[in-house]
Amino acid sequence: MSEAPHGAPIKTPGQLIAAIVASFAIPVVIIILLVNYVNESTRTGAGTDGLSDAAVAQRIAPIAQLNLRDVNAPHVYKTGEQVYQAVCSACHATGNAGAPKFGNAGDWAPRISQGFDTLWHTALTGKGAMPARGGTSPDDYSDYEIGRAVAYMADHGGAQFADPPAPAASAPAAQGASAAAEASEAAATSAASAQAAAAIAALSNAPQANAAAGAAPSADAAQAGKALYQQVCQACHATGVLNAPKFGDKDAWAPRLKDPMDVIYNYALHGKGNMPPKGGSTASDADVKAAVDYMVSAAK
Numbered sequence: 001m002s003e004a005p006h007g008a009p010i011k012t013p014g015q016l017i018a019a020i021v022a023s024f025a026i027p028v029v030i031i032i033l034l035v036n037y038v039n040e041s042t043r044t045g046a047g048t049d050g051l052s053d054a055a056v057a058q059r060i061a062p063i064a065q066l067n068l069r070d071v072n073a074p075h076v077y078k079t080g081e082q083v084y085q086a087v088c089s090a091c092h093a094t095g096n097a098g099a100p101k102f103g104n105a106g107d108w109a110p111r112i113s114q115g116f117d118t119l120w121h122t123a124l125t126g127k128g129a130m131p132a133r134g135g136t137s138p139d140d141y142s143d144y145e146i147g148r149a150v151a152y153m154a155d156h157g158g159a160q161f162a163d164p165p166a167p168a169a170s171a172p173a174a175q176g177a178s179a180a181a182e183a184s185e186a187a188a189t190s191a192a193s194a195q196a197a198a199a200i201a202a203l204s205n206a207p208q209a210n211a212a213a214g215a216a217p218s219a220d221a222a223q224a225g226k227a228l229y230q231q232v233c234q235a236c237h238a239t240g241v242l243n244a245p246k247f248g249d250k251d252a253w254a255p256r257l258k259d260p261m262d263v264i265y266n267y268a269l270h271g272k273g274n275m276p277p278k279g280g281s282t283a284s285d286a287d288v289k290a291a292v293d294y295m296v297s298a299a300k
């Protein structure tokens with residue numbers, strides 16, 4: 001048995017040089033690859049979060065930020081109580097600077113006697129130490145919302161004011177965009193409420209609704225509903241003033257009666273478009289609902 005011939009792999013000086021170079025270069029390359037493999041993440045200076053998502057988003061954010069409001073979105077109006085809490089209570093809760101104090105009938109009685117419209121107007125334009133709109137801008141709170149706050153405060157001072165009529169739903173689309181839009185909205189609102197006032201005035205020889213409703217507690221709801229209808233609601237609903245659904249007109253009522261009764265009551269209580277809350281009366285909620293029932297049963 002002879003051993004296989006012992007062939008040395010390096011036979012020439014050239015091969016020797018190549019072997020030496022390779023024995024240095026190969027480990028170096030392997031080490032570099034290993035280091036890269038282990039440390040795959042993006043490198044940043046020690047202790048910075050300059051590449052965190054938040055920091056990047058901030059750097060690439062547009063310089064001017066625009067807060068777009070969808071002008072066609074239905075506007076949710078603040079209630080009088082919400083506006084009062086947010087704005088008016090600053091002075092009116094304690095009677096600061098001579099403001100009529102919330103809930104103090106003595107402070108409010110002489111003011112209430114001026115009537116709701118005057119108080120509303122005063123709240124919008126200011127008076128003495130009372131800043132116009134309580135110091136807010138029309139973009140913050142509409143005339144309507146300020147009016148609700150006035151009614152809320154006055155009612156807690158002994159008045160029985162209803163909320164002002166809600167602005168027509170078809171207010172200009174560019175609401176809030178400019179003073180012009182604001183002005184025309186105000187014009188539309190006041191035109192609508194002027195019409196409504198005229199409709200109610202046409203009925204001025206009728207006794208005040210709350211007198212009747214208050215005198216005869218709604219023992220017989222149907223009776224009270226009919227009475228309230230005749231005294232208040234028919235001013236618009238008998239003939240369809242301002243596009244009110246006409247009494248007994250099944251076609252006019254059918255689309256509305258698809259809503260649940262609670263929704264329909266709500267419209268009658270809090271207004272809808274040209275329909276003033278409670279028809280502009282101060283009747284009790286129960287009587288208004290009874291009047292709705294009366295109108296609805298006539299349209300079925």
Ligand code: HEC
Pocket residue numbers: 083084087088089090091092096097098099100111114118119120122123127128129130131133134135146149150
């Ligand atoms: C910076 C304090 C302050 C704020 C905020 C304020 N009021 Fe007044 N308000 C007053 C003062 C003071 C008076 C009394 C003015 C007078 O009779 O000279 C007053 C009076 C009134 C009156 C009676 C006006 C009259 O003719 O007698 C009404 C109504 C009224 N405020 C509504 C509001 C409403 C609504 C808000 C919130 C949207 C509001 N106020 C926010 C200080 C304030």
Ligand code: HEC
Pocket residue numbers: 195196197199200228229232233234235236237241242243244245256257259263264265267268272273274275276278279280281288289291292295
């Ligand atoms: C100043 C005129 C006016 C008076 C007064 C009035 N209404 Fe209306 N009412 C309207 C108008 C306008 C509409 C239609 C509103 C709309 O659809 O935008 C309406 C709609 C309604 C609706 C239907 C709401 C719906 O779409 O489901 C009910 C219910 C209603 N009124 C009840 C009453 C009751 C109850 C009274 C009396 C307490 C009353 N109205 C007094 C003008 C009036």
